[in-house]
Each structure stands twice: as structure tokens, then as C-alpha cells.
Amino acid sequence: MAQLIKLQDYISRYQLDLTRYPTQYVRLKRTQWEKVKQQWLSGGEPMAWEHFGEEEEQPKRFSILKRWFAKKRSIQDDMENVDGFQHPISDTEEHGDGPDLSFEPKIIHRPSNLEELKRMFLDQLFQFQIRWASSTLLEQSNVDPRFYRDSFLKTVLQRLPDNYFVFYYPVIKVKNAPIELDVILLSPTECLCITLVEAEEDAFYVGDGERFWTKKIGKRDVKILNPLLQLNRMEMIVNQLFKHHQVEIPIRKILLSRNGYFDRSMSHFNVQYVDKRGYSSWFLHLKYSPSPIKKNQFEAAQAILNSVETAAYPRGIRNGQKSEEQPESGS
Known part of the structure; x- marks a missing residue:
């Protein structure tokens, strides 16, 4: 699974x-x-491990078991094999005192095969990743529940290998103003800036203007803001961050529609159009990235992290509000 950095x-x-x-x-x-x-191979009972992290209270888990058993299908071709890892590690690599946020899978029904077990495990790991990417030992953030249902986020995290770093709609400080970008994927060899264009199923997008495009839905035409404006702005900001921190990694711009189509006559410099016709093959190509995590990939990720906005509050304070017993800072 890819790593959700921000x-x-x-x-x-x-x-x-x-x-x-x-x-x-x-x-x-x-x-x-x-x-x-x-435990599954040994024929043991459904598994549940004791908590071993620093938290005393666990966020309420989303109930997803019903969906697991409604979707019995092979995951060999569309999901990373959790037995293997792109970045092998040794005991001496990890420093510190071990995991400080627990992940304890709750398998309450014995799966019929190993693939079903993997599906259960990875679905729960996805929930955990969102907690992992929105909390530290001392602070936490309020997560919008829509991210737990975000199909593209789940696809990216579950189907890309560990050597991908994911920035999902990060908020960047640019001249003291917060700007929300779209999706950034950092592989060991390149940076992908991705803007999603998704609305009605089978919508057809025509780039017939610099500021506005036409979205065709059946016989109906709708004007939409040119998505290249957002994509180009994101690429420009990321490129400036890399230059400022002397990071050398190629940037590729992707305009993506998983459920729609782009006019094939459209062509813009350094922009790859990926729509419903080519999405599966494009994603499959991303999935098989054999390179291990590289130094310049870490440098690129750090360059972005150095400029992100963060909204968080200390643990123990509900929904970011101080309790009556909590003194104001500086008092």
C-alpha cells in the first residue's frame, strides 16, 4: 500500500x-x-489483538464488514500483494520505541480463503492509514468522514506499492496564503501532479476555451472551469518548492477522469490526458514501479512538507475545543 504522507x-x-x-x-x-x-492458516478463531499503542481511546471504526462479503472477487490483479514490500528493512533501520499508534485488525468472521482475508486486512488498514495521517503522539485533527469513502484515495493507497508517497489535497502556504492543491504522487523516479475531472458517468469534456470548457452529458452542454488552470497552478507551486530546496525530480501533469472522456483532439504541452478508455492500463503501469524509495524522493516530500498548512489540536481536547478546566495558553 502506498503511504499517505499528508x-x-x-x-x-x-x-x-x-x-x-x-x-x-x-x-x-x-x-x-x-x-x-x-493464525488463519493454523485454523485459529477470528483474530483480535490487544491494543499496543499510546492511545487510550480508539476512534469509532467504520463498519465495513458487510461490504467485504458482498464483494467476493479476486484481488491478485488489482491490489498489492501484502506479503511483499518494495522497500526491504532490517531490524537496525527502525529507531525509536516502536509503533506509537496501534493497528490491530478485527477479523470477526473467518474468511473462506486467503484473498478474502487480504481484502479484510487491507480495508481495515486503509481506515488505519487515515488515522495515521491525521494524528501524532501529542496532536490530532478532525477528519472529514468523506475521506473514508473516497474511492480514488482508497484505490491509490491499496493498489500502489509502499514506495509511493501520497499527498492528497494538501494545503500549501504560498506568500502566507493557504492554497489547496489536488493529488500529488511521489514515486522513486518522478512526481505526478493529478487533477481529477469527475462528475456524471460518461461525461465528455471538450477543451474549447482558455478559461472554460464544455462538458457534454447526452444532449446537454454545461460550461465548466478549465481544469488545466488548477493543474498548471499545482505544477507551478510544486516546481517552485523543488527549486527552492534544490530538489531534482521530474514533474508530470495528469488530467484524470475515471468515469468520463476527453476530446482526443486536445493536446497541451507536458499534460497527459487519462480517461475511462485508458485508466486501467495507466494505473497498471504505475503499480509496477520496481525502484526502491530514493533519496531525492525523500527530499521532494520534505520540500512539500516544509510548506504545508496544519490544523490540529492537543489530544484530549474534543473537536478542537478546550474544556472548561483547560487554561488558555499564556494565562
Whole structure:
């Protein structure tokens, strides 16, 4: 699974130590998967491990078991094999005192096969990743529930390997003004800036103007803001951050519509159009990135993290509000 480095303006543990947490996340995932798999192979009862993190209270988990059993299908071709990792680690690589946020899978019904077990495990790991990317030992952020239902976020995290770093709609400070970008994928070899264009199923997009495009839905035409404006702005900001921190990594711009189509006559410099016709093959190409995590990938991620906005509050304060017993800072 790809690593969710920054989600919107939520606090991220990767901001605290970018070199530590990617390794720690991979180790945590691997350890818990081996526990789940071995207990299942040995014929044990449904698995539930005791909490071993620093939190005393767990956020309420989303109930997704019903969906697991409604979708019995093979995951060999569309999901990372959790047995293998693109970035092997040794015992000496991880420093610190072990995981400081728990991931304990709750398998309450015995799956019929290993693929079903993987699906259960990875679906729960997705929920955990959002918590991992919105909290630290001392702080946490309020997560919009829509991210737990975001199909593209889930697809990216579950189907891309560990050597991908994901920035999902990060908020960047530009001249003291917050600007929300779209999706940034950092692979070991390049940076992908992705703007999603998704609305009605099978919508057809025509780039017939510099500021506005036409979206065709059946016989109806609707004017929409040119999505290249947002994509180009994102690429410009990311490029400036890389130059400022002397990071050398190629940037590629992707305009993506998983459920619609782009006019094939459209052509813009350094922009790749990916629509419903070519989405599967494009994503499959991303999935098989054999390179390990590289130094310039860490440098690129750190360059972005150095400029992100963060909205968080101390643990123990509900919804970011101080309790009556909590004194104001400076009093």
C-alpha cells in the first residue's frame, strides 16, 4: 500500500520525522499481516489483538464488514500483494520505541480463503492509514468522514506499492496564503501532479476555451472551469518548492477522469490526458514501479512538507475545543 504522507491540512506524523515513519509503517503492516495470516492458516478463531499503542481511546471504526462479503472477487490483479514490500528493512533501520499508534485488525468472521482475508486486512488498514495521517503522539485533527469513502484515495493507497508517497489535497502556504492543491504522487523516479475531472458517468469534456470548457452529458452542454488552470497552478507551486530546496525530480501533469472522456483532439504541452478508455492500463503501469524509495524522493516530500498548512489540536481536547478546566495558553 502506498503511504499517505499528508491529507489536506491535517497533522501528519511524517512532518515530524520523514525518515522514520515510512519504515515504521511498513514494519507495522508486515508484522500484523503475518499475525493475521499465520493464525488463519493454523485454523485459529477470528483474530483480535490487544491494543499496543499510546492511545487510550480508539476512534469509532467504520463498519465495513458487510461490504467485504458482498464483494467476493479476486484481488491478485488489482491490489498489492501484502506479503511483499518494495522497500526491504532490517531490524537496525527502525529507531525509536516502536509503533506509537496501534493497528490491530478485527477479523470477526473467518474468511473462506486467503484473498478474502487480504481484502479484510487491507480495508481495515486503509481506515488505519487515515488515522495515521491525521494524528501524532501529542496532536490530532478532525477528519472529514468523506475521506473514508473516497474511492480514488482508497484505490491509490491499496493498489500502489509502499514506495509511493501520497499527498492528497494538501494545503500549501504560498506568500502566507493557504492554497489547496489536488493529488500529488511521489514515486522513486518522478512526481505526478493529478487533477481529477469527475462528475456524471460518461461525461465528455471538450477543451474549447482558455478559461472554460464544455462538458457534454447526452444532449446537454454545461460550461465548466478549465481544469488545466488548477493543474498548471499545482505544477507551478510544486516546481517552485523543488527549486527552492534544490530538489531534482521530474514533474508530470495528469488530467484524470475515471468515469468520463476527453476530446482526443486536445493536446497541451507536458499534460497527459487519462480517461475511462485508458485508466486501467495507466494505473497498471504505475503499480509496477520496481525502484526502491530514493533519496531525492525523500527530499521532494520534505520540500512539500516544509510548506504545508496544519490544523490540529492537543489530544484530549474534543473537536478542537478546550474544556472548561483547560487554561488558555499564556494565562
